Amino acid sequence: MSELLIKNGLFVTMNDAQPVVRGFLHVIDDRIAYIGEQEPQVSEGAEIVNGQGLVFMPGLINTHGHTPMTLLRGFADDMVLQTWLQDKIWPLEAKFDDNSAHWGSALAQLEMLKTGTTAFVDMYDRTHIIAGVVEQSGLRGVLARGVIGFGSPEELDAKFAESCNFVRDWEGKADGRIRTMLSPHAPYTCGPAFIERFVQASHDLNVPIHTHMSETAAEVEQNVRDYGARPVEHLDKLGVFGRPTLLAHAVHLNDEEIALLAERKVAISHNAASNLKLASGVARVPDLLRAGVTVSLGTDGAASNNNLSTFDEIRLAGLIHKGVSGDPTAVPAIEALKLGTIYGARAIWQESSIGSIEAGKKADFIALDLNKPHFFPLTDIISHLVYAGSGSDVVHVWIDGKQTVRNGECLTLDEERIYREAQAAFERLL
Amino acid sequence: MSELLIKNGLFVTMNDAQPVVRGFLHVIDDRIAYIGEQEPQVSEGAEIVNGQGLVFMPGLINTHGHTPMTLLRGFADDMVLQTWLQDKIWPLEAKFDDNSAHWGSALAQLEMLKTGTTAFVDMYDRTHIIAGVVEQSGLRGVLARGVIGFGSPEELDAKFAESCNFVRDWEGKADGRIRTMLSPHAPYTCGPAFIERFVQASHDLNVPIHTHMSETAAEVEQNVRDYGARPVEHLDKLGVFGRPTLLAHAVHLNDEEIALLAERKVAISHNAASNLKLASGVARVPDLLRAGVTVSLGTDGAASNNNLSTFDEIRLAGLIHKGVSGDPTAVPAIEALKLGTIYGARAIWQESSIGSIEAGKKADFIALDLNKPHFFPLTDIISHLVYAGSGSDVVHVWIDGKQTVRNGECLTLDEERIYREAQAAFERLL
Known part of the structure; x- marks a missing residue:
């Protein structure tokens, strides 16, 4: 004892x-x-x-991020989201190996620990590597193998199997500090049938779903063009919201969507800095809170923030919604602090054990x-x-x-070694 | 040497x-x-x-603040600007004495020094006390006795004389680290004739003018009601912009006002955090920069921010204008850094000697x-x-x-003593 x-x-x-x-x-x-x-x-x-x-x-609880991407901090800034992803981030990510994933995630976990984050959500691939770092760092991680639904049927099958196997192998590991989710990347990167497979697996494996949704206005329009519905209705029809779901971003929502998210008890990860930096917009957090939706905070990846301090997200959440809504009582200090703590715990279904x-x-x-x-x-x-x-x-x-x-x-990670190895891993990617 | x-x-x-x-x-x-x-x-x-x-x-150069108000940090938050000022801030400020001004300003100067600010603008009363702290702290201060134009003619005469005497006594002191300005508080707190006296004194004493302007939409409307003109036209007619002028806030501007500010070479202190926190809005910084207006950064007082880190303003300036304008290339990193350094130097007419x-x-x-x-x-x-x-x-x-x-x-200020004395000074105000 x-x-x-x-x-x-x-x-x-x-x-x-x-x-x-x-x-x-x-x-x-x-x-x-x-x-x-x-x-x-x-x-x-x-x-x-x-x-x-x-x-x-x-x-603090950071409910959305991609820890290995910390290697790409400062690599490309001040660009449009799709150009940034397609021309800069994705080509470099394609070169990632286990080593880059390890040191990128270790650097991220070190930064989170030192700035007061004790639990984090991670959506990426090579998830077993990230889980290995969680075992060492002592952090609480809710990890999901994020799957982009491009590729041949065989490739998709393999990614899907990897997602499910990760859940089977890691759920509850590290004295229960590791929890798992299933994660189709976004409705604009995963077809309806593919998303439905994740919904079924979420039932079968009894874990939640984590996905990006309505980060940009363009993405919402595309969803309407491709599927005849905005993303909330689309995901609801696919059965996603029949499962516990954590949505990252949710910037572009109309009133009906907010009402439906509240009804379905869907949780949101509000990524204020990332949404500002990539010019995606400002999520309707005061309206979401008023409607009873669980809102939490996420840093997103370090490539679009560019730090992993949940405190910065708390301060931003306390400031921007006042300025943008014109209501100085919007998101008062205590509410901003709850977004980063107890609401974060609720968003990852751990309110009974952490967050206060x-x-x-x-x-x-x-x-x-x-x-x-x-x-x-x-x-x-x-x-x-x-x-x-x-x-x-x-x-x-x-x-x-x-x-x-x-x-x-x-006390749990070797700081100097992480700096050295992360720098070397980044340089190898170039 | x-x-x-x-x-x-x-x-x-x-x-x-x-x-x-x-x-x-x-x-x-x-x-x-x-x-x-x-x-x-x-x-x-x-x-x-x-x-x-x-x-x-x-x-870093912090171009707007009220250092003694640091004593009121966290005393009242999440309120409407006018209520906040009238019910909370002004009543407590009325109790300020030389001791509170000293320890409030010392606490502020300590915080600024430790977070990398080397020059700051201060608009407050008991300016000789603030100047005394600047002599000790080693900071570069551009100081003005801010004057609210309420009171009897005799009171206004006394405040005006104090403003001018401060300039005569302190301009160029502390090896040139102290510079001075004249500061009618705002068009909504100072009548036209009173502002004109400052304009004349600014000519006579050869120092710039610093004032608040167009912080809130309500203030702009009131200006139109009271004087038949928006604040920019109003101040221009009074001759203010015929003098070197630094305007704090300037949140609510139309295109014509931006063009006139550029033509008159008026400098702006953008107070992003304060404007968000008090729900005043988001200044049109990308438009101002495009028009060639000198934009710099100010923390404003700690009671409405609530810290005095110019770095925080740099990051905010780099983030919010992207998110609000929808343009991820707005205020790129290098421009955000210039706002807090070389443009700050330009805004206080010291570009030839500092800022790079x-x-x-x-x-x-x-x-x-x-x-x-x-x-x-x-x-x-x-x-x-x-x-x-x-x-x-x-x-x-x-x-x-x-x-x-x-x-x-x-190395220049006694940290522990400042904490102790500032705490005691605040408690005496209650």
Whole structure:
């Protein structure tokens, strides 16, 4: 049994019943045993951490990304989405091998850990490589073999089989930190019949579906041209929303689509920075939240962001929807923080175990150093975390009760080696 | 004579003739003597800095803010601008004294220094207190006593006299680091005759004018109701634009106003985060740049941002105009970086001496630690600085050739004391 007690801590719990607690956090093994103002009894060998000068909060949850693409950070910017994908990203990705996938994902997982993300969603290929890095990094990963439906029937069969086999091989591995999904890439890259195979497999294997949808206006128009329906109706007809589904982007939605997504309990990964940078637009987050849709935050790949800090997405979500809607009360600070924590947990169907600091939940939490100019004066800590803080304030990270970052140093991954190998892997691609 | 040589440096110069240099930077006293690939001859006692693993760039320039308001960070958020000002901010500001102004400004200047800002514009009262902190901090300040034109004629006379006396007392002080301006707060808070007095004084004292303009749509409408003209025409008629002028915000502009601002060579301080957070809207930055208007970046006060990192404004400027305009090539990375550096220098009429790393210019530059996950792989350094970097990557800062931040520690201000005193000053206001 391992035991940890944090004393004198300031805790932002994301539990509405007691949002801010000054006091004690007691962790036994991988679970939170107690959070509150009274000092709990602990065993003699328990690790004691003095929380003075720190603020603790649940680990952040990044619900959309492509970790190996971190190798392509800064390789091509300021371009139109389709040109960027077809002329720059896809040709280089075609050269990826296990080595590039490994070091790209390791670099991404290192960046996420150090900036306070404790759980992430990944859609890519060579998923077993990514899963291997998750075993090492200590992160919680929800992984899916993303499948683009181009190629011969044999090629499609092979990719489909790979997707299903990944689920069979990895679901629940790494002490349950690894969960899996099935992932047809998008309605514009996967034909209806191919998507239906994933729906069937999602039933058979009992895992959710993750796909890109309505990222650009052009894609929505094309869907109407090709299939006579906008993407939401199209995917609904194919049975996708009969399964637990997490949609990335969902920028271009009309009112009827928002209502249907709410009815079908479909979750959204809002990728604010990526959608701005690729000029895809601004998702209707205040309307989605009002309709009761679960909205979470994703960084998307580092090639279109270009960082993997979920904190940056929280701040953006707190800012842009006010400016674009003209309503300064849109997405208030507490809601922005929920998007990156408890709503993120809900979006990946793990709300009962992560996303808040509550007794009984998994011990996934982070600590930020308050001794920074931008945290003074210490007024509203939730406002400070959202509008003034950033991932670089994170000093400690615990996942499953195990410390993975201490004083800003990653304990599970070899930082210097990752920098060296990622740089070499990128240079080999050129 | 003091002498500094940086070896093995990667320099992003903001000089179009040689945008990126790998090599040497030689500083003699407060000036850059040489930047280039050849190792220069230096005197025996010269300080040598190994630039390995660092990227150097010009110090950032924050062209709009209210440093004492940093005491009100997080005090009131997620509210409508006029309610926020009238119910929350102004009542507390009315209680400010020299002590609150001092510690508020010191906290702000500390935050700016540590996040790589080397020059800032400040519009507030108790300006002599702010100037006193600038003497200590080592920052370059362009300071103006902001005047709200409410009150009796005697009160207005006193504020006006204070504005002019501040210019007479402080212009060129602190080895030229302090420059001054005159600052009627805004057309909606200052009557036409009062603004005209500032225009005359701007001629007489030979300093520029700094004012808020067209931050909200409501303010533009009110201007039309009260004066029969939109703010640009109104200020132009009052002779403001016959003087060098820096306008904060300028969110709500029509095409004719943009053309007139270009013709009159009026500079803009774009306050992206503040305009989003207060739901004022998104300034037409791509149109302004196309028209040839000088656009720079301002954080605005910490109460409406809520940090003072010019890097955050650079990233926002690089992201939001793409997303809002639908053009992914709008404000490309290099342009976003110029907004925060060389265009900032132009906006404060100091382009001949700061804003780029060039021989002959003042030695105002910063160094960022490249040994961070988000800077790997090292592809396009300009992209990395804009889209992946942040103020927390800054490790060293030099202004006028003097180091003010070393390894993240401020050498000119007492950090711990500022935290303590700023907290106490805020608590006294409540």
